[in-house]
Amino acid sequence: MVKIDKSCGCLIDDLLDDNRLCGSSEEDMKVMVDPDPERVSLEFYEKRMTDGLPIIPPTRGRVEKFYRYTARKPGDVIATLPPRMGIATVEKVAVNAVMAGCIPQMMPLLESCIEGIGRDEFNLAGINATTHPVSVAVVVNGPVVRDLNFNSGAGCLGPGNLPGASLGRALRLCLMNIAGAVPGVGDHATMGSPAKYTYCLAENEEESPWEPLHVERGLSGEDSAVTLLGVEAPHNVNDHRSQRPEDLLDTIIHTASTAGCNNSHVPGELLVIMSPEHAETLASHGWTRDDVKNYIHEGAVVPAEMADRGGRKLDEGLIVDGMVHITRSPADVVLVVAGGAGRHTMIAHGFGGSSESQTVPVRFPED
Numbered sequence: 468m469v470k471i472d473k474s475c476g477c478l479i480d481d482l483l484d485d486n487r488l489c490g491s492s493e494e495d496m497k498v499m500v501d502p503d504p505e506r507v508s509l510e511f512y513e514k515r516m517t518d519g520l521p522i523i524p525p526t527r528g529r530v531e532k533f534y535r536y537t538a539r540k541p542g543d544v545i546a547t548l549p550p551r552m553g554i555a556t557v558e559k560v561a562v563n564a565v566m567a568g569c570i571p572q573m574m575p576l577l578e579s580c581i582e583g584i585g586r587d588e589f590n591l592a593g594i595n596a597t598t599h600p601v602s603v604a605v606v607v608n609g610p611v612v613r614d615l616n617f618n619s620g621a622g623c624l625g626p627g628n629l630p631g632a633s634l635g636r637a638l639r640l641c642l643m644n645i646a647g648a649v650p651g652v653g654d655h656a657t658m659g660s661p662a663k664y665t666y667c668l669a670e671n672e673e674e675s676p677w678e679p680l681h682v683e684r685g686l687s688g689e690d691s692a693v694t695l696l697g698v699e700a701p702h703n704v705n706d707h708r709s710q711r712p713e714d715l716l717d718t719i720i721h722t723a724s725t726a727g728c729n730n731s732h733v734p735g736e737l738l739v740i741m742s743p744e745h746a747e748t749l750a751s752h753g754w755t756r757d758d759v760k761n762y763i764h765e766g767a768v769v770p771a772e773m774a775d776r777g778g779r780k781l782d783e784g785l786i787v788d789g790m791v792h793i794t795r796s797p798a799d800v801v802l803v804v805a806g807g808a809g810r811h812t813m814i815a816h817g818f819g820g821s822s823e824s825q826t827v828p829v830r831f832p833e834d
Contacts, residue, residue: 511566515652516644518636518664522566533561536574538832545578546585549592551647555581559645560637567637572615573630575829576693580605580638583695583825590822594697595648598655599729601697601818602662603642604738605635606803607669608681609691611829617669621807624668624701624740635665662700668805674743675804676750683756684826691829696801697822698738699728701813712749716759720766723793723814726773730793732781733819737794739763740813742806760797767793779819795820 507524511517523529534541534557541558548555557578564577584591584603594601607617618628626632647653656663672679681692704722709715723737730737749759768790775781785791793816794800801824806813 515649516640517566518639518643520636520664523568525562525565529565530558530561532571533564533569533574536571536832537578538830539578545581548581548585548642548646550595550653551645553645553647555585555641555645560641563640563644564633564637567640568629568633569637570615570629570633573634573637575831576607576611576615576634576691577637577641579693579827579829580634580695581641583693583827584638584642586825588823589695589697589825590818591642591646593821594818595642595646595653596655597818598657599818600656600658600660600662600699601729601822602660602666602700603638604662604696604698604815605638605667606680606694606696607631607634607667607692608672608679608694609686609829610689611691612669612672619669619671619673619805623671623805623807624813631667631669632665635667638667639663639665660700666700668740668803670803671743671805674746676746677756677802677804680801680803681826681828686826686828691831692826693829694801694824694826696736696738696815696824697818698736698815699817701738701740701815704812704814705810706745706812707810710748712752712754712759713762715745715748716762717766719812719814720763723763723816724767724769725816726769726776728793728816729777729819730816731769731774731791732777733779733821734785734791734793734795734799735820735822736799736801736817736824737763737767738801738803738813738815738817740803740805740815742809742811743804744808744810745812746804748810756802757797760800760802763800764792764794764797769793 508521511522539557543557545555615630617630642648670679682688686692704719706715706718771786771789771791774791
């Protein structure tokens with residue numbers, strides 16, 4: 468039987484208890500003996516501390532490996548996460564990273580993710596508490612994509628890539644175990660979403676005709692960064708025929724202009740994940756990133772009588788000639804180039820204007 472040191476128990480019981488900081492002494496880390504994966508997974512699951520999938524037992528040795536890749540100390544607080552106002556210490560984040568299957572070198576990325584979702588502008592309280600199936604997506608940019616072998620090409624939103632799958636999953640476990648976003652408790656999504664298991668991709672910077680997302684947002688191309696977005700699961704846009712930029716973008720706009728999405732009654736951000744082939748169709752005609760964003764913003768509208776059916780009353784000032792824009796400005800169109808061969812684009816509606824995406828540089832400790 469798995470033995471747990473009840474004198475602290477910080478890696479299990481007190482992971483949800485934010486009245487104290489874990490990692491105050493070496494004894495705090497002496498949590499498990501006989502780290503049998505099946506038994507530990509079952510025990511964590513019974514305590515509602517997993518996503519339902521098996522976990523890697525967070526033994527002291529495994530957790531301590533992650534400390535080598537952070538400049539912080541185990542008890543340092545990265546952020547306070549609602550709705551439970553859980554204190555996200557380095558130790559707690561590392562525990563969830565181990566459980567999710569991350570490699571230790573990914574610790575700086577996860578710390579940056581926690582920083583981003585902890586910002587007031589991201590509105591994690593609203594994202595966690597809503598009945599809407601909004602998830603937290605991560606876009607990875609910069610040299611770390613190559614260094615850690617994130618998948619930015621074919622299948623980048625699907626299975627098969629350890630860095631992407633485990634980073635997204637670790638963030639979700641932090642949301643459950645630190646923020647308290649347990650389904651039906653702190654997470655009130657009516658149906659949830661498969662995107663709540665893991666939602667992470669890297670931008671295909673090598674095949675993009677435009678500057679990367681993090682560079683557009685003020686960072687250097689030599690910087691590594693994560694961008695956190697509150698968005699729905701992605702929806703495919705299939706256009707293999709259009710050769711003119713206007714025709715291709717009209718297909719994307721038609722797919723995105725959907726009554727019933729949060730954007731229709733509370734305009735906000737729209738994530739557009741464009742394949743390299745679609746991006747090249749636009750760039751080969753001289754279209755810039757700003758041209759694309761302007762066109763999508765201007766064209767993505769829904770009839771006011773259809774938009775005014777969401778949870779929040781539609782602001783009359785948003786109605787122009789009986790139509791409502793689903794984005795507030797071109798800046799709300801978050802354009803990313805990713806994926807492999809094929810003329811597809813993915814769009815993901817946001818949570819509306821109450822959540823602003825956050826781009827956070829990844830800080831690596833000095834060697």
